[in-house]
Amino acid sequence: MAQLFLNGLVTGLLLALPALALTLVFGILKFANFAVGALLTFGAYAGFVANVQFGWPLPLAAAFAALCVALASIIADALVFERLRERGSITLLVASMGVSLVVENICRFFFGNAARSFDVTLARPIRWQGVRINHEQIVTASVVIVALILVHLLLTASPLGRAMRAVADNPSLAAVRGVERRTVARIAWALTGALLGIAGVLAGLDRAIDPLMGWNYQIPIFAAAILGGLGSPLGAVAGALMIGLAEEMSALILPTNYRQVVSFCVILLLLLFRTNGLFGAKAVRK
């Protein structure tokens, strides 16, 4: 029981970064980016190249992955999303699906379907009061918590964060005050890319790296972001923790094959009863 709780917390922390990435872009550009999963996969492979093929240590590889995915996100924005920005969110949704296909298959083309893993030495898990704690779990938890604190500080205590929140609240008013949406959007893409790159490396530590790994995280990521209220960064983190706990705890009553079903049911229940999420601002009812 305590073991499942701990696993759930770590799974939730792992989900927190991509959920945050999803919600940040949604807040500023008002569309759900279906390429988060593929970009996460891309991050894992970038980390793999740095770690295994260049022989870099893992922290450096993670930084490399963050940089690569940030660049990829900016390129995707410049080539695709910016050109379609005025066409409404449905077009952007479908375009993000197209981008997702391209990114995923670039990874598949170069690395094949076989599962890969990072070059890390396996450490013996720590036992504490009957609970097993993996080395990877400690790394994941500490990296995510540091990243979350940094993002929080960036959003709340810097001029850039103020500008991002201003654009999210009211783009025209922000524009009148001299805050340009385009620049802010680019920075938001870079930030989400970096988060997804780090998340990809952490996910690769947790499981194997394969072209579909990000796709398998897609539903929990969306469940977390919707649970927290799309567009609310703090909510996304809280939602991610809850989804992580729900998925791991469900092992008590459900076969583990059905973990994804848990996330899906959470989404359905939310849509039925609390459409704006637990912490969401305003409802998006049409």
Next chain:
Amino acid sequence: MSAYLVTLVILVSVAALVGLALNLQWGLAGLVNFGVSGFVALGAYGVAITAPHIGWLPAMIFSALLCAAISMALALLSIRLEENYLAIVTIGFGEIVRILLLNEGWLTGGALGIADIPRPFAAITPPGGGDGVILAFAIALVALVFVLLELLVRSPFGRVLRAVRDDATVASALGKPVLALRVRAFAVGGAVMGLAGALHAFYLTYIDPSQFTPIITAYAFMAVIAGGRGSNLGLLLGAGSIMALLEATRFLKDLVPSIDGAQLSALRLGMIGIGIVLLLILRPQGLVAEPRRRATEFFPNAKGEG
């Protein structure tokens, strides 16, 4: 060669049915469905499980109704919200169907799938003539669905769906029941996807979960975008040319021997992704633009000003 041609025509027919369905949901009514593969799988398994017991025609009707009912439920849950929610609910649905098919072995055969699905008219088919019969069946099915959907598009129902898509507020201000209209459009689309799945199952006579990946969804979106959203004729052109192009990439292997199977499929899917994005940016109206009728067609006596 003729067997290959039959395969190609059936592939195009299934893709065309799926595309026609998505064209109704997304092209005409503006509702995103990322769970297309789930509905096709449901339709295929629906006939695979029931056809041996109740015969092919009732099985097809059952599949279509099942898919329509589930579409309706998903639509009711999420359609009153923003597009983003319908998209994620349908994507989740597609995945859940796949997980259920893999894990509920007592009903679906799990990863092994279901074999020996009876084909339509199997009892009166002369030996060796199976391909011809299924070919005719596929073409007849596509023609029937095409005609029905064309009638639907031209009916007042089709007109009001377009109005809802273009501006839901205006439509509801004119007293149109926006929610009910959307749910109905989504349900009809779901039923047609079920039929596509049924045709797939009848042709292969063997199905397993690996045949119903999200790739089907990607092809359908590509077909709708390429053909022109809202135009059924364009859709048939789009679906046909895409499937032909995809099949042509098979021969790439002969030209570039160093490429392996996984790379080839990655290349195809990547091309589909690039195609979707490029068409959205460069030619959003597709090959055949949606037929638009002028107000003067309805009021021939009025003095229209252009």
